[in-house]
Amino acid sequence: MNILGVIQIADWFLVVVCIGVAFYIWSTWTFNKFKDQGIPGPKPYPIVGTGLSFLIQGFIDSEKNRMRKYGNFYGTFMGRTPQWVIARDELLTEVLVKQFPCFGNRRAFSDGSELVESFLTVLVDEDWKRVRNLLTPTFSSGKLKMMMHQMNKCGAQLAENIGQLTSKPDPAFDTKEVSGCYTMDVIGGTAFGVDVNSLKDPESIFVKHAKKIFSFSLFSPFFLVAFFAPFLLKPLKKMGFQMFPKDSMNFFQEVTEEAIAQRKANTNKGGNTDLIQLMVNAHNIDITDEQKAEATEYGATYEKDTKEKGLKNVEILANGMLFFLAGYDTTATMMSLLLYQLAIEQEVQEKLYNEIQDVIGDKEKVDYNDIMKLQYLDMCINETLRMYPAAPIIDRICSRDVTINGIEFKKGDVVVIPVLGIHFDEKRWPNPEVFNPERFAPEEKKNHGPFDWMPFGYGPRNCVGMRLALLEAKVATVHVLRKHRLVTCEKTKTPLKFDKIGFRVKAGIWISAEPREN
């Protein structure tokens, strides 16, 4: 090799070293933010930030351990982005409620497509407010009561399915599998008027696509990019990269589009009051006084100008799809873990069964008012959600500089609320690893503040589908327990082993059931 060649290699080496050094400086530039202010937190590393423990311990264990180790106010890094982690009540009140105009948006993973950007979960500022006000009435008590028929039908089918599954030579069934079919059938019927029928046909195409969308992994390219280099998402989208599997998104898009077209063609305006009809009405700028009143019942501030600004076509489509997806996995996860806990805790199950017998007796159909009387059922569900919140953390983005209790939050700062950490905080919930519905007994209320339990988030941006999810799970549980005693079996695993990303058990949540004599 001649001298020129050697110089060229040396040049290239120098360029690579310079790029490496520049990247290192850039990726670690923010790492002193918390240290300089004496705020504790895990040690950050280039590229992964403080995310190494998620990869090693798994998200669930890591989240539980962090609050124990660093307390109720600490700092973490997602890649190079600093995140304030707050669990002090006085800060939670400010961020989630009082300073809502500064913290009204959440960090949303989006691939930049118009569709995903129109999800209620992703929308920001005035667009979010307008769409949220228009969608909120969908979950009023009036609308929920109208969904009871569908829930009763699916609940009875669910109980029948469990009977069939447990009369086989291998009597084990996967609670997640059957709960997923139930929630898919309920949301399909109540929101879209579609007979999904996955309880009768577990191979249903609806369930297949929903599962595919939710089967993303911590190591999927999307998650890795979103986690370590979120700024790359939009350019990648331009190159044809998609956040969710294309065929499954297309499937739900087509189903939603068909439902919208049917409602638009419907001459019986206002006759259908489900989600799609409501959104189509909102598109036509045709909000009734009743709908306005229902929005206010939820505490929504019904802006005058909402009336003049209906929903765009893409917003109807996006939020129709979102409700299909949001209504499926979260509620199914909660239900499956409740059934699992009841199979393990026989005393709890008997107490609950007796309550159901006392309140509902032999009535074939369960009505809304009876469900509201089932106090112990409510306690069991609350405890399930404490131990297994579907969203172990929630977050907010600071939209302008603001100082709260001496802490300077800058525009663009990420604030994380460690829901799981709070739910396993010994000071708030002694012996947090123990399943104990009595924690939610009415006489215990005085011992807990509003932020001790947040499976649905908190404040104006909390979960819009909370009441639907709770009602759905309650109706199903009543139908199942009246027919069956849930029991553990050989396949039941205690404790459950979750995968690294959340409350997902890859091998299923297996229990069995015996028929109740009467």
Ligand code: HEM
């Ligand atoms: C057990 C079931 C469910 C759980 C645990 C759950 C949990 C959550 C959580 C933690 C949030 C974020 C709240 C915040 O940032 O403060 C959220 C938001 C949301 N949820 Fe749920 N959810 C459930 C069921 C549902 C259902 C059934 C629907 C609709 C059919 C739904 C639709 C939504 C939507 C649209 C948002 C975004 C709200 C907004 O940004 O304004 N969820 N949910």
